[in-house]
Amino acid sequence: MAVSVETLPTLESDESVRARRQQRTIGLAIFAALSVGALVAAHDVPDWMDSGIQKWAQDRYKWSVVNRQSSKIFTWVFNPIADVLTWAVENTESLLLALRWPGVVALVGVIGWRTGGMRAAIAGAVALFGVGVIADWDLAMRTLAIMIVAVVIALLIGIPLGILTSRSDRVERVVRVLLDTAQVMPIFVYFSPATLFFGIQFPPAVVVTVIYALPPAVRLTNLGLRQVPVVVNEVGESFGATTLQQLFKVQLPMARRTILLGLNQVIMMAFAVVVLASLLGTGDLGREVLAALQKLEVGKAFAAGLGIVLMAVALDRISTGEKSKRHSRLATKLPTVSSRTAAMIAVAVPVLTVVVARLFDASVFPTSLHYDLATVIDDAVQWVQDNLRKGVPVIGGTQAISDFITMHLLDPLRDFLLWLPWLLVIVLAALAGWLSKGWRLSVTIALCLGLIATMGYDNKTLLWDRAMDTLSQVLVAIFISIAIALPLGMWAGRSDRVERALRPFLDGAQVLPQFVYLLPVVFLFSIGRAAGVVACVIYAVPPCIRLTSLGMREVPFAPREAAISFGATGRQEMRNVQLPLARKAILLGINQTMMMVLATVIIAALIGAGGLGLLAYRATAKAQIDFGLGTAGGLSIVLLAIMLDRLTQAWGTRSDNDRGA
Amino acid sequence: MTSIRRKGRLAIAGVLIASALAACGDDSKSSNGGGGGGTTSGPAITLAVNPWTGSAVNAYVAKAVIEANLGAPVEIIDIDENASWVGLDDGTIDANLEIWPSGHAADYETYITGKKTVVDLGKLGPQAKIGWYVPKFVIDAHPELATWEGFKDPELAKLFATAESGDLGQFTMGDPSYVTYDEQIIQNLGLPLKYVVAGSEAALLTAIDQSIADQKPLLMQFWKPHWKQAKVDLVEVALPPITPECEASLAAADGKYACDYPVDELYKAANAGLAAKNPAVFKVLSALQLTTDQQSEIGSYIDGDGMTPDAAAKKWVDANPDVWKAWLA
Numbered sequence: 001m002a003v004s005v006e007t008l009p010t011l012e013s014d015e016s017v018r019a020r021r022q023q024r025t026i027g028l029a030i031f032a033a034l035s036v037g038a039l040v041a042a043h044d045v046p047d048w049m050d051s052g053i054q055k056w057a058q059d060r061y062k063w064s065v066v067n068r069q070s071s072k073i074f075t076w077v078f079n080p081i082a083d084v085l086t087w088a089v090e091n092t093e094s095l096l097l098a099l100r101w102p103g104v105v106a107l108v109g110v111i112g113w114r115t116g117g118m119r120a121a122i123a124g125a126v127a128l129f130g131v132g133v134i135a136d137w138d139l140a141m142r143t144l145a146i147m148i149v150a151v152v153i154a155l156l157i158g159i160p161l162g163i164l165t166s167r168s169d170r171v172e173r174v175v176r177v178l179l180d181t182a183q184v185m186p187i188f189v190y191f192s193p194a195t196l197f198f199g200i201q202f203p204p205a206v207v208v209t210v211i212y213a214l215p216p217a218v219r220l221t222n223l224g225l226r227q228v229p230v231v232v233n234e235v236g237e238s239f240g241a242t243t244l245q246q247l248f249k250v251q252l253p254m255a256r257r258t259i260l261l262g263l264n265q266v267i268m269m270a271f272a273v274v275v276l277a278s279l280l281g282t283g284d285l286g287r288e289v290l291a292a293l294q295k296l297e298v299g300k301a302f303a304a305g306l307g308i309v310l311m312a313v314a315l316d317r318i319s320t321g322e323k324s325k326r327h328s329r330l331a332t333k334l335p336t337v338s339s340r341t342a343a344m345i346a347v348a349v350p351v352l353t354v355v356v357a358r359l360f361d362a363s364v365f366p367t368s369l370h371y372d373l374a375t376v377i378d379d380a381v382q383w384v385q386d387n388l389r390k391g392v393p394v395i396g397g398t399q400a401i402s403d404f405i406t407m408h409l410l411d412p413l414r415d416f417l418l419w420l421p422w423l424l425v426i427v428l429a430a431l432a433g434w435l436s437k438g439w440r441l442s443v444t445i446a447l448c449l450g451l452i453a454t455m456g457y458d459n460k461t462l463l464w465d466r467a468m469d470t471l472s473q474v475l476v477a478i479f480i481s482i483a484i485a486l487p488l489g490m491w492a493g494r495s496d497r498v499e500r501a502l503r504p505f506l507d508g509a510q511v512l513p514q515f516v517y518l519l520p521v522v523f524l525f526s527i528g529r530a531a532g533v534v535a536c537v538i539y540a541v542p543p544c545i546r547l548t549s550l551g552m553r554e555v556p557f558a559p560r561e562a563a564i565s566f567g568a569t570g571r572q573e574m575r576n577v578q579l580p581l582a583r584k585a586i587l588l589g590i591n592q593t594m595m596m597v598l599a600t601v602i603i604a605a606l607i608g609a610g611g612l613g614l615l616a617y618r619a620t621a622k623a624q625i626d627f628g629l630g631t632a633g634g635l636s637i638v639l640l641a642i643m644l645d646r647l648t649q650a651w652g653t654r655s656d657n658d659r660g661a
Numbered sequence: 662m663t664s665i666r667r668k669g670r671l672a673i674a675g676v677l678i679a680s681a682l683a684a685c686g687d688d689s690k691s692s693n694g695g696g697g698g699g700t701t702s703g704p705a706i707t708l709a710v711n712p713w714t715g716s717a718v719n720a721y722v723a724k725a726v727i728e729a730n731l732g733a734p735v736e737i738i739d740i741d742e743n744a745s746w747v748g749l750d751d752g753t754i755d756a757n758l759e760i761w762p763s764g765h766a767a768d769y770e771t772y773i774t775g776k777k778t779v780v781d782l783g784k785l786g787p788q789a790k791i792g793w794y795v796p797k798f799v800i801d802a803h804p805e806l807a808t809w810e811g812f813k814d815p816e817l818a819k820l821f822a823t824a825e826s827g828d829l830g831q832f833t834m835g836d837p838s839y840v841t842y843d844e845q846i847i848q849n850l851g852l853p854l855k856y857v858v859a860g861s862e863a864a865l866l867t868a869i870d871q872s873i874a875d876q877k878p879l880l881m882q883f884w885k886p887h888w889k890q891a892k893v894d895l896v897e898v899a900l901p902p903i904t905p906e907c908e909a910s911l912a913a914a915d916g917k918y919a920c921d922y923p924v925d926e927l928y929k930a931a932n933a934g935l936a937a938k939n940p941a942v943f944k945v946l947s948a949l950q951l952t953t954d955q956q957s958e959i960g961s962y963i964d965g966d967g968m969t970p971d972a973a974a975k976k977w978v979d980a981n982p983d984v985w986k987a988w989l990a
Contacts, residue, residue, distance in 0.1 A: 065750075065771060065776075066775075066776065068750070068751070069751065069778070191741075191744070192743070195744050195747040195748075196747060199747065199748070199751055199753055200738070200740060200744050200745070200747055200748040200753050200754070201738065201740075201748075201753065278739075279740070279741040279744065280740065280741065280744050281709075281738045281739060281740030281741070281744060281745075281748070283738060283739050287739050290712065291712060291739070293863045294712050294713070294862065294863055295888070295964070296863060296866050296867060296870070385874075389875075390875075402824065403824040406824035406825060407824050518863075518864070519863055519864070519867050522864050522867040522868065522871075523867050523870065523871055526823060526824075526868070526871065527825070527833065527857065527859045527860075527864055527865075527867075527868050528823065528824065528825040528857070529825065530824065604860075605860050606860040606861040606863075606864060607859070607860050607861065607864045608825070608857065608858065608859045608860050608864060609860070610857075610858060610860075614837060614858060614860065617837060617860070618837055618838070620741075620743065620838075621743065621836065621837055621838030622743075622837070622838050623743060624767035624768060624771060625767055
């Protein structure tokens with residue numbers, strides 16, 4: 001079967017093959033010449049490359065500090081926005097509290113019922129009830145209020161922006177680069193400007209959350225609208241519909257599913273920011289996580305973190321809509337109700353609940369229902385620490401693994417990257433880009449790395465060197481993640497039982513705020529880059545497993561069956577049929593892995609990973625002195641991310657071309 | 662199908678409106694019930710609490726005293742140290758009652774001496790001290806490590822080696838936002854140590870637990886007062902006493918510092934508008950002082966007995982009227 005695929009290229013004429021070979025020779029010659037040049041040039045980035053961006057950013061920061069009471073841009077733009085945001089969050093919060101906990105749970109249930117059927121209703125209500133059981137209900141409602149406001153704003157901006165980008169390719173390109181940059185930029189870089197612009201507490205927290213939650217809203221609206229078949233548009237046109245009519249009556253309804261998926265992603269991204277945003281003084285469940293960690297109360301932090309997760313799950317279930325409706329066994333058993341009855345039920349149930357709850361003054365979530373998860377978790381963590389750190393047969397324990405990662409993976413790679421002349425690193429990376437896709441990618445990569453070289457110094461160390469340190473951590477983390485996730489993903493892709501067994505771990509590790517497991521990681525692996533790599537791996541493995549498994553499962557059954565009927569063993573069939581066909585999804589998984597690693601490698605600075613993440617953190621922690629430095633560090637991470645993203649994406653598309661699929 | 666869906670959406674809108682109406686009926690009552698309680702009126706006074714126990718102790722003691730005696734409601738905001746300066750600057754925070762001068766020289770210069778939007782409310786009382794620390798078991802085994810000279814011996818320094826530090830001993834720094842001269846001290850005293858940033862106070866605290874569990878030596882920057890000092894035995898390593906040269910080097914920021922850390926005199930700061938907003942509160946906060954012992958006593962109610970900061974502060978305020986009555990005079 002593989003034969004038929006591979007014979008395709010020979011259909012090309014001999015001439016074009018010769019031309020291609022010639023091009024390749026020329027290209028290689030150019031890269032060889034550039035390498036020699038790179039070897040001859042200075043080993044380190046020369047001083048004149050420093051663009052002065054650090055000073056520029058620091059000066060802007062200083063200006064804002066001095067002028068935030070007097071400048072018109074503050075009094076006319078930022079301050080009114082901040083006031084509106086504060087108003088919105090405070091009122092949403094008091095509404096949620098006034099509904100009382102039974103009212104909120106009932107409301108979520110009813111919304112779930114109308115959007116996704118009985119199953120969504122129960123899942124949503126139970127998840128939200130669970131928040132009250134394991135975490136502080138009032139703090140949770142404050143988090144929920146911030147999330148609701150942020151999500152609504154993200155949609156209000158994101159959907160129109162998505163419509164705009166779906167109409168123009170040029171707008172799409174510009175918006176995509178901006179959104180990518182905004183999203184990969186470490187959150188620490190935003191904190192100081194956000195507080196200067198919008199004050200403290202809710203407004204900056206909402207703004208920062210919106211920055212991270214916006215991209216999926218734009219991206220999926222755009223995607224949904226672009227997927228509407230041309231024929232449909234033409235039909236609308238032929239009936240004389242105006243552009244607006246087309247948009248609202250035809251395109252948006254048809255893109256509804258994809259846009260709803262966007263909403264779901266918006267919610268997930270928003271919840272991912274909650275914990276750190278609490279540094280700005282929101283005093284919500286996120287702050288509970290940080291405060292507990294500050295005192296090493298991992299169990300307490302975990303309980304609060306799980307509360308956040310459950311809230312995300314509740315919103316997820318009721319916003320995904322009809323996904324599970326058709327398959328729900330429950331739904332078919334229930335008698336169908338007319339729409340009017342449904343509307344009446346939907347109004348009556350929450351209203352009655354609220355009234356009853358208020359009559360009985362159920363303002364506080366009953367303590368008798370509270371479950372002390374913290375102690376259970378603390379015991380489990382203690383057991384892990386007592387038993388896995390040392391004296392494990394064969395591997396020796398986590399401490400030994402940590403030392404191995406540092407001494408045999410991280411150190412050699414970092415030393416190698418620093419040993420190479422900086423220009424040679426750029427030439428080699430560009431070569432990889434050229435081999436993967438062509439000149440354009442090659443130039444993009446060279447540009448990204450070249451810009452990192454203009455970022456200047458951290459004290460006496462070049463930011464370039466810090467970037468190579470981070471790059472070595474990223475590469476090692478990706479390597480380990482793939483080594484773990486690919487086999488597991490393949491296994492899960494072929495066995496339902498494995499898939500089901502893995503799912504809770506995958507969900508948990510991905511949605512749980514990273515902070516919650518940072519401390520156990522430190523205890524097991526000690527402070528340092530190895531601990532950072534482990535944190536990255538924990539966060540990056542789930543999406544990779546999930547996408548690999550999904551890719552394996554989406555392979556049509558016909559070719560697999562054919563292979564087996566031709567006498568292929570299970571293993572042969574997997575290697576020669578299923579894996580190649582799932583390749584695209586797997587490569588997408590690797591791309592996702594990389595983005596997750598880059599997101600975590602910054603947080604990992606909080607457990608000793610150093611590198612660019614630590615610089616970015618200083619933009620928050622020492623803004624008065626280091627805001628410029630932190631911004632430069634954050635930009636370097638963005639550049640690294642763009643480079644790695646384009647490169648891994650190129651592998652995905654290349655496999656398409658090669659295979660002629 | 663679509664019409665059903667539309668009705669469904671209408672229903673949701675109905676639900677929202679109805680429940681909003683149901684809720685708004687006595688909204689004011691419920692929001693008052695949630696507040697601090699007592700007979701308080703006037704604009705709320707907002708105090709910042711930074712993420713450590715001492716900071717919470719001061720703020721909640723002030724809250725208890727102000728609410729009971731001056732009738733102004735007090736709101737507490739849990740917030741990051743650096744963000745609280747921005748709040749002090751624009752008045753969303755009225756006062757922060759515990760600032761460590763060593764970490765905030767630039768903020769003092771910008772907001773207090775520069776913009777004058779923030780005013781210095783005077784000393785809080787406790788003196789803090791940053792220094793080099795090791796767990797006690799290290800000194801028990803190697804008494805010579807009680808002073809910095811012990812670390813000159815590469816063999817002894819190597820006890821602190823990790824995979825990160827290689828052949829050198831590892832010196833661990835916690836949160837990078839805290840003040841540090843450690844790199845300079847190591848270099849200028851010629852010690853075979855490598856400076857490694859743990860990245861956060863929590864990571865540093867975890868390293869302490871790990872060190873004690875494994876009896877694996879740890880050398881770090883740490884400080885007093887800190888709640889961890891009461892839970893584990895830590896010993897401060899003697900650094901060279903502060904000389905005039907060191908003071909000069911500090912002022913010049915020339916990287917030649919080679920002495921012990923100076924003592925930190927904790928101070929209080931307020932938004933410049935507080936004196937006009939509520940003169941009585943301004944006066945009390947200016948007069949407010951706690952000794953290190955008083956602060957640790959209240960702190961132990963919180964960290965040791967698991968009381969809420971609110972309850973811990975009230976307990977102490979009830980038992981020690983003579984202390985805070987002096988602030989009101």
